[in-house]
Amino acid sequence: MSNKVTITDVARKAGVSLSTVSNLLNGRSKRMRPSTEQRILEAIEELGYTPNQAARQLKTGQSAIIGLIVPSVANPFYGIFARHVESVALKLGYQVLLGNSDRDPAREIKYAEELWGYGVRGLIFGSSLFNVSHFDNLISRGLHVVAFERPTQEADGTRVDSVGIDNHLAARLATKHLLSLGHKRIGFLSGPIQTVSRLDRLSGYQSALRDAGIQSDPDLIWDVSPSENSYGDADAVDLGRQGTQELLSRLDPPTAIFAINDMFAFGAYAGAKDMGLQIPSDLSIVGVDDITLTEIVRPSLTTVRQPIEKIATMAVNRLVARLEGKFDEQQDHQILPPQLIVRSSTTRPK
């Protein structure tokens, strides 16, 4: 078995030109005798020929790879998301090149440019920073972008699609659930807040409080500055723990906490235990995402579900439709409803 089997080898074996082999491989076999087609297919199988993607890419200018940039697959939410993206993409004939950015714009653009060099012309992107102008150059060259963690912003121009949940509503659902249980002192626990999705969640939290005639109290809001370009995606549990300890050490501590995502909520579990409190009897906790383990931890976590698989599926389908020229409409913006999942981490305050 030779190291290299090229289209020329196949052609020679089948007794046709290499153009004929290429025609068969690329859907131009209408003008081909069945016997010719058969000979070629047999030669392909016998020789174990697979096309050299680099040669394809060089000629066509693009490759069957899409890029996926997430903050960190070490966070289960993104690991699960990446898994679904890959699954859908493979069914559509695309490989996925994954990048972990920790929401650092410099890393994001470096990835995007490297991916461009590999012929990647479509990118699924989830960091929810405000400004994606670092992608403008690549977008103007033809890069297609689908953002999944934040709705498209005005500043994005007309060339970024998005799929995601209504983060404002997610936070409203969580906060209203706590209010309906009778909580008046509701903490908001977050990592660095300067991302679109997190600010939308803060806004939803505050709007639900306002609706209930409660003034938002800064002492009930915990977030930290980004440290070394880290938004807390890789150390969410530790941050959640620390933030909960600090909230509970304040003068008029919360009786409930809305955590920015499930990993922060798990950290809140630990923080509360560290402070000698029981969940939910002393402190109710709500998260966002509904990742694996929310049902298993004790008490099981009340959370707001993101339909991860559906978001991934929609993002991939949108991107591939753009790449294959099957979707030429203006910027597309799909918002899915979040869903409150009440489990055992919330109860009435004492």
Place this chain on the structure above:
Amino acid sequence: MSNKVTITDVARKAGVSLSTVSNLLNGRSKRMRPSTEQRILEAIEELGYTPNQAARQLKTGQSAIIGLIVPSVANPFYGIFARHVESVALKLGYQVLLGNSDRDPAREIKYAEELWGYGVRGLIFGSSLFNVSHFDNLISRGLHVVAFERPTQEADGTRVDSVGIDNHLAARLATKHLLSLGHKRIGFLSGPIQTVSRLDRLSGYQSALRDAGIQSDPDLIWDVSPSENSYGDADAVDLGRQGTQELLSRLDPPTAIFAINDMFAFGAYAGAKDMGLQIPSDLSIVGVDDITLTEIVRPSLTTVRQPIEKIATMAVNRLVARLEGKFDEQQDHQILPPQLIVRSSTTRPK
């Protein structure tokens, strides 16, 4: 800004031939005037040139991509591992193409062949199936493989390197810890057992029992057949829960459980609670991996730590050394010691 900037554009702008630009880019600039080098670097920056990787790959026969095949990044162990692999690989100038295989050999070989088509010549591989002969064809063509979840097997031939922990010892540590607490009825909880690492762990469990003069009881061992080529990597928590319920429903149930990994252990937590038992007072539980959350769940999980970051680093370094011809020795096999981490999920039996 034009869509395409090629080496020819850079050469024209710098007033040199394209060979000169290539020489600079590829470390052959000894014979170059500093002023020529400067002109070229300025042209590269002004034009925003990045090399077309497909063209490079076509000419060189390889690309700066390594493949990583794991069962599923939806499982945090592999998500964390993938994250570390990427981090190290990027520092060495390589991108990572990730594939999720669910340990299905057909999927594994399909991935490997597709990766080959993208110029991937090195693969980090973690599924711990016995037989990797499906890679033989690619290996004989020059593919380098580093396995990270199982030691190299006889049948692998001489061309598969490996990095990982001593799984036999990991299980011995866990089981001896439980024995030292006084447990005599120790369950073994696993998904489908026909992988090298899982059988090694079973063997370690059984050997520790033998050392303590205890006969291994089949009624204390729970595993299931692979279903639809699934080894339980994506649904470990559910399987762990189910398996624990079944073990606890038997005639002479265990007072302690050694779970094949932490996700199964978390499932065991749920299963025990389902059966009305308290952990650890009614049932002690030990896992393997020490993933994120083992310290946070309550009770915090006693587990056997895999040094994930170190394994990832060693695997990448070995693979890159092979790819760059800096390591020509025979098959390399690095075993790292596991470490027992005692937390709160284990105590003496009632």
Place this chain on the structure above:
DNA sequence: TCGATTTGGTAAAACGTTACACCAAATCAA
């Protein structure tokens, strides 16, 4: 029968880069 159309192919240029062979001019050493 003859011109138009269809069938079933083929040849060749191009994609962007690498690396080898080569060259002219300058420098060095005898």
Place this chain on the structure above:
DNA sequence: TTGATTTGGTGTAACGTTTTACCAAATCGA
């Protein structure tokens, strides 16, 4: 001064594929 060596480049073939233009033979229709 002459031959050898070094410097600082350059030209070009090749990588494997795609796609376009083209062609000869067969078929069709008047």
